[in-house]
Amino acid sequence: MGPGPSDIYPQVLQALSRPTIGHLDPLFIGMMDELKALLKYAFQTENDFTIAVSAPGSAGMEACFVNLIEPGDKVIVCRNGVFGDRMKENVIRCGGEAILVDDEWGKPVSVEKVQQVISDNPDAVLLAFVHAETSTGAVSDAKQLSQLAKQNGMLTIVDAVTSLGGVPLLVDEWQLDAVYSGSQKCLSCVPGLSPVTLSPLAIERIKARKTPVQSWFLDQSLVLGYWSGEGKRSYHHTAPVNSLYALHESLVILKNEGLENAWQRHKEMHILLADGLEKLGLTFVVEKESRLPQLNAVYFPEGIDDAAVRQQLLEGYNLEIGAGLGALAGKAWRIGLMGYAARKENVALCLKALETVLK
Template identity: 70%
Template sequence: MIPAPVIAAFHPPRRTLLGPGPSDVSPQVLAAQSKPIIGHLDPLFVGMMDEVKALLQYAFQTRNEMTLAISAPGSAGMEACFVNLVEPGEKVIVCRNGVFGDRMRQNVERCGGIAVTVDHAWGEPVDPAAVAAALAAHPDARFLAFVHAETSTGALSDAKALCALAKQHQCLSIVDAVTSLGGVELRVDEWGIDAIYSGSQKCLSCVPGLAPVSFSAAAVAKIKQRKTPVQSWFLDQSLVMSYWSGGAKRAYHHTAPVNALYALHEALRMLANEGLEQAWARHKAMHLLLRNGLDALGVQFVVAEPYRLPQLNTVYIPPGIDDVAVRSRLLQQYNLEIGAGLGDFAGKAWRIGLMGYGARQENIALCLHALQQELSVVI
């Protein structure tokens, strides 16, 4: 026998998570998650899943029947949208203004689609004019894919305008709302979004590991018309839906992550109780507080003011400041996590998240004071 390793119980400290996600999870959600497990086909659990669906429909502002949580992280939600909708040889206009737009391209190509990219500088929002030109140049495109809130840069794109362009060109829209859902205005039905995915661990402040998704009637029709089977068995929505929408006759597909869904139920209930518009306003108000403080410290934002995400503040690391050393000290001395730069912004920017339960005044006070101390040497 290979011997058993001797390992102590893990006792994490209480951190303040102001990075790009996961965000802080409230004690209320953690308590919901740790309730006793019941079976994934138990009538009580099935009833709870119906409630999760209704709450997700509210959060997405949609009446889409096909609204559910994928049993895996946001990147699996992204993959679920592409593998179900895009068939080999179909063309997708993919907007790239950060890491996640490029991940969309990789997904298109891995399921045999043809990706036509519309590229932007990092930190810029997607330009509707450039997208309109690409749609006009590619009349055979079937989809327009873009990121609503780019987690790698902190830029917000105009999802309403982009989806209207998609409709004009008979394209279905595929929207990444991982960081936007619950943090900024998002109206799936009103804006005509056809497929959308998010993550549980950003502005919903739930534990990571679930990906809310929603598909419009047009998207569902496209899935039903497929000539080829979906390449992923696990993410095949025609199979998954027999579990999520079967009512009393729910068919087993895979074992749902019961306790994580307890947490999502509670996190979405908190959002519904606060009210979506109130949550959007709170993120905005907290962002302004942080911005004022950062302005006073002379810290510069990467994204121009009209396109800044309130829930993800990307700022240039001031000259002379040691990126890794400062973030390590924040973590070790203040139990405060802020995010490193990603991709093009690695070593150049920090990402300060104010997401969901994390978007509170005491967190901004801690962050501004700690940054003031750490940056005081050179500022």
């Protein structure tokens, strides 16, 4: 019950250990086509370019930034936690100019501030924000932020690492352009893959580039040659065959449950957990209306030995919870309720174990 990797579905671990076949084998190519369709469902998009980057979420993030930014581009970056800061780092390393919109850790991105910064910077071409901040557990209003960007002719880059599968994320309806996620959060698949979807506008922007993408490995125009369903697949890099089996399986589970049911389950388990945590006297970092059900950041009582408590939980109860990250290090814990972990038995275990250890 940490901030990820989450508990993996047993069926996903089974799928993972299926015999490895060639990454150009017709059977495997067939599975990839299914995987694309399942990812489109999870993202609620019709984007043709919907794939899994062969590396963790951080590489998915970088894939979006290096493909969409050219040196000199002005990018508005919203920063209300660790991952917004990492976005800024990406912009700079692409030779872009990052205009920061800062919000306090634990607060959602302020729509008003973004509106102001956009009107102050009419030449900005991209708006980048984190939908669900894994470092604080705050969810931001992706729909409104995207609207602001669209009204000003900007494209969006959206971090959906922790949101995909856990809370509503409607890529097409909200008109998001470049969205990346991770396999190891609410999909309850093994870590190591990053689902990415790019809108036709994003693809257009990539095709119009004047400079080559600085990363060969993450150059999505090359990757497309392998993932594209049309004609012959061309080799780009060796696909992580077994991890892709696992992602396929986790998405089949999500589709069978139904996205809306999965969102509802995360919400219900969160209410149970939050209620219990508050009874234990723990207070949430995030205000009620912006809380992510799948990532519960709570301040621990003063005088508590943070590491000792987490060690007792791990050794005595086989239970992992996450330490605070960045501004919350040494102040808060992060309790995940992601994917397969969002079950009553986990909530009960966590509350009882915490109650006992904190006595």
